[in-house]
Amino acid sequence: xxxxxxxxxxxxxxxxxxxxxxxxxxxxxxxxxxxxxxxxxxxxxxxxxxxxxxxxxxxxxxxxxxxxxxxxxxxxxxxxxxxxxxxxxxxxxxxxxxxxxxxxxxxxxxxxxxxxxxxxxxxxxxxxxxxxxxxxxxxxxxxxxxxxxxxxxxxxxxxxxxxxxxxxxxxxxxxxxxxxxxxxxxxxxxxxxxxxxxxxxxxxxxxxxxxxxxxxxxxxxxxxxxxxxxxxxxxxxxxxxxxxxxxxxxxxxxxxxxxxxxxxxxxxxxxxxxxxxxxxxxxxxxxxxxxxxxxxxxxxxxxxxxxxxxxxxxxxxxxxxxxxxxxxxxxxxxxxxxxxxxxxxxxxxxxxxxxxxxxxxxxxxxxxxxxxxxxxxxxxxxxxxxxxxxxxxxxxxxxxxxxxxxxxxxxxxxxxxxxxxxxxxxxxxxxxxxxxxxxxxxxxxxxxxxxxxxxxxxxxxxxxxxxxxxxxxxxxxxxxxxxxxxxxxxxxxxxxxxxxxxxxxxxxxxxxxxxxxxxxxxxxxxxxxxxxxxxx
Numbered sequence: 388x389x390x391x392x393x394x395x396x397x398x399x400x401x402x403x404x405x406x407x408x409x410x411x412x413x414x415x416x417x418x419x420x421x422x423x424x425x426x427x428x429x430x431x432x433x434x435x436x437x438x439x440x441x442x443x444x445x446x447x448x449x450x451x452x453x454x455x456x457x458x459x460x461x462x463x464x465x466x467x468x469x470x471x472x473x474x475x476x477x478x479x480x481x482x483x484x485x486x487x488x489x490x491x492x493x494x495x496x497x498x499x500x501x502x503x504x505x506x507x508x509x510x511x512x513x514x515x516x517x518x519x520x521x522x523x524x525x526x527x528x529x530x531x532x533x534x535x536x537x538x539x540x541x542x543x544x545x546x547x548x549x550x551x552x553x554x555x556x557x558x559x560x561x562x563x564x565x566x567x568x569x570x571x572x573x574x575x576x577x578x579x580x581x582x583x584x585x586x587x588x589x590x591x592x593x594x595x596x597x598x599x600x601x602x603x604x605x606x607x608x609x610x611x612x613x614x615x616x617x618x619x620x621x622x623x624x625x626x627x628x629x630x631x632x633x634x635x636x637x638x639x640x641x642x643x644x645x646x647x648x649x650x651x652x653x654x655x656x657x658x659x660x661x662x663x664x665x666x667x668x669x670x671x672x673x674x675x676x677x678x679x680x681x682x683x684x685x686x687x688x689x690x691x692x693x694x695x696x697x698x699x700x701x702x703x704x705x706x707x708x709x710x711x712x713x714x715x716x717x718x719x720x721x722x723x724x725x726x727x728x729x730x731x732x733x734x735x736x737x738x739x740x741x742x743x744x745x746x747x748x749x750x751x752x753x754x755x756x757x758x759x760x761x762x763x764x765x766x767x768x769x770x771x772x773x774x775x776x777x778x779x780x781x782x783x784x785x786x787x788x789x790x791x792x793x794x795x796x797x798x799x800x801x802x803x804x805x806x807x808x809x810x811x812x813x814x815x816x817x818x819x820x821x822x823x824x825x826x827x828x829x830x831x832x833x834x835x836x837x838x839x840x841x842x843x844x845x846x847x848x849x850x851x852x853x854x855x856x857x858x859x860x861x862x863x864x865x866x867x868x869x870x871x872x873x874x875x876x877x878x879x880x881x882x883x884x885x886x887x888x889x890x891x892x893x894x895x896x897x898x899x900x901x902x903x904x905x906x907x908x909x910x911x912x913x914x915x916x917x918x919x920x921x922x923x
Contacts, residue, residue: 409833415743421452425508455736461764462740485509496589536567708804754801754906
């Protein structure tokens with residue numbers, strides 16, 4: 388009813404239908420952890436390998452991360468989240484970030500600038516200081532209200548940053564060291580991808596650089612500090628030492644940084660060849676727990692020298708193993724950084740790409756395996772398995788990669804690490820587990836509106852209506868078994884699921900069931916001779 392009825396007449400009021408659409412979440416956003424040449428050490432979303440090359444430096448011979456990300460996109464991947472790990476020198480005798488010191492008129496002071504992130508990539512940076520035209524400076528002060536901060540024309544300077552190797556250039560005009568909207572610290576922090584300021588700023592602006600004395604020479608001539616200044620040898624940074632297990636498992640760092648991410652569905656950790664089995668186990672055990680907590684799937688790469696009898700030694704067991712899948716063997720591909728030599732790489736990136744491609748073409752309920760799950764961008768597999776070897780690994784929950792004539796290298800397994808025949812787990816198959824995670828995450832996000840609503844029959848009816856609509860849409864897409872909705876799924880939320888005691892405690896219980904599609908793992912063809920016509 389309208390809030391206030393005052394005059395005689397007709398009042399119009401809109402009534403809510405109670406329909407709140409539940410939207411399905413993404414299914415193949417993939418998180419990657421590892422070393423990179425450059426880039427932020429916070430989780431960063433990318434949409435292509437070009438983004439990875441631009442932000443993180445592309446392929447790096449010392450790290451498998453770039454190769455895994457490249458495999459992901461070659462095989463149909465979409466969005467990826469990159470967590471760059473950096474291990475500083477244990478003796479602290481090498482700098483993590485390059486530093487450029489720009490002198491002021493008073494030689495005792497300088498503007499200290501440091502690289503935006505760790506690595507030797509910033510050793511090729513140079514900066515140049517110029518002063519704005521007096522008329523331009525006055526106009527800037529007036530238009531931006533800098534006079535309120537006691538800024539004059541002599542307090543402003545221009546800063547140009549250039550990466551000599553790549554040619555990337557940034558220009559920032561009308562900066563100052565005084566507290567104001569144009570303070571150099573805040574401007575670089577918010578706008579620059581290359582440099583930041585360090586500690587305290589000087590009391591005066593940096594000294595101006597001269598123009599190039601020779602028109603044939605660039606102002607970025609590395610031998611002329613009068614026109615620009617770069618990183619001196621004592622201030623150069625290095626690319627970090629090899630990673631160890633703590634870089635992945637340390638609290639509030641490593642893979643814990645993924646807790647800052649809204650959602651990810653797949654996790655790939657392409658480990659370096661130097662990792663021992665002990666480190667391998669520690670990393671993947673924590674990663675498996677993280678995936679179980681975040682409703683994601685972990686793609687486990689085989690360790691070096693893996694054999695089936697060592698699967699139990701990895702410790703990837705228990706209920707959380709439903710959220711992990713193991714693939715064997717490793718893949719072989721050309722390395723463009725080493726003269727296109729054949730090298731062995733972790734398969735997780737390629738597998739994640741195949742899963743993403745299958746999701747987009749068929750749906751999350753389709754097993755990412757079979758003749759449609761071809762692996763692109765590789766030349767072969769580390770081990771070519773035959774049927775007998777495949778037959779000994781599959782019952783253990785090990786997903787095999789196989790090479791077949793015509794089809795090439797394909798994924799030939801779709802079991803979780805709870806997929807061993809002896810376990811008899813209800814989440815034996817990857818598509819069944821991923822379908823359950825998809826429904827869980829979608830309903831978790833889509834029913835937030837229920838919190839603090841009056842807990843009565845009206846609310847229960849709305850929940851049944853909205854969840855039922857979501858499940859029916861999946862049924863129409865062929866996501867469930869059964870020829871009718873009643874055989875495919877059910878949604879129950881009423882006085883039987885939510886008792887008066889639950890209501891008193893502020894609880895509403897919703898039970899959702901579905902009949903999952905399971906892959907046809909074994910195809911049996913029976914052939915019989917016909918006896919022909921027999922005269923009686």
